[in-house]
Amino acid sequence: MTYCVGLRLSKGLVFMSDTRTNAGVDNVSIFRKMFSWSVPGERVLMLMTAGNLATTQSVVSLLDERSKAPQDRNPSILETPSMFQTARQVGETLREVIQANAMTGQTADSxxxxxxxxxGQIRGSEPRLFMIYPEGNFIEANGDTPYFQIGETKYGRPILVRAYDPDLSFEDAAKLLLVSFDSTVKANLSVGLPLDLQVYEAGSFRLGKSERITADDPYYQTISTSWGEALTQALNSLPDFEFTSEPAAPR
Incomplete structure (x- = not known):
């Protein structure tokens, strides 16, 4: 399992992913799940992956191979005219890999x-954010759904629902994501550090600041401890519950 989040902000895009993969409790490894491609001044693309590791690595390898030498661009995500067309191309590549490996040839629920x-962003349009499904189809983030989660989503979702604001600074967005990831890490052993963080500022057409956050990172430790203490204090500050009914009479 994994956990990845992409946020669409007024200032641009923010991405965070964990790095844990496992095939049982005794077979845990670290693999990068965040990837990027860019043509400085023209486009920046960022991709995060969740699911079967062999499938996701094949998809990334194909996209990467087709973006290098001109003779290998058949087709290339570095030549698509829009982010929509890029999402279509990535979706088709994902479907191609699944169909090539699934025993039935095309079941995506395998x-x-x-x-x-x-x-990402391609010159001439605004930054855009998509979630691409195994079947190759996709949806786009909008005002009503301004962020996407993939992988183990349920534990980190409540803080995003309550605290997300499109006008967050990149720093505050990173803090929000760290709380979301810390809640997930504590609740599910299949998600773990290090965490990869990538920022993209709208209109810059270059990769922004990036970080790899390890378990012993002082800021992460502060966030983890302080968030736990804050939740305890908030719970204690709520009015005490009072039972209003009488105890049931014995039969």
Whole structure:
């Protein structure tokens, strides 16, 4: 399992992913799940992956291979005219890999499935954010759904629902994501550090600041401890519950 989040902000895009993969409790490894491609001054693309590791690595390898030498661009995500067309191309590549490996040839609900978050900007349009499903189709983030989660989503969702604001600074967005990831890490052993963080500032057409956050990172430790203490204090500050009914009479 994994956990990845992509946020669409007024200032741009923010991405965070964990790095844990596992095939049982005694077979845990670290693999990067965040990838990027860019043509400085023209486009920046970022991709996060969740699902079968062999599938996601194949998808990233194909996208990477087709973006290098001109003779290998058949087709290339570095030549698509829009983010929508880029999402279509990534979706088709994902479907191609799943169909090539699934025993039935095309079932996306097999053990080879994967889900992706794609975001970025191509000159001439605004930054856009998509979630791509195993079948190759996709949806786009909008005002009503301004962020996407993939992987183990339920534990980190409550803080995003309550605290997300499109006008967050990149620093506050990173803090919000760290709380979301810390809640997930504590609740599910299949999600773990290090965490990868990537920022993209709208209109810059270059990758922004990035960080790899390890378990012994002082700021992460502060966030983890302080958030736990804050929750305890908030719970204690709520009015005490009072039973209003009488105890049931014995039979």
């Amino acid at each position: 053990s080879f499935n994967a889900t992706l978050i794609l975001g």
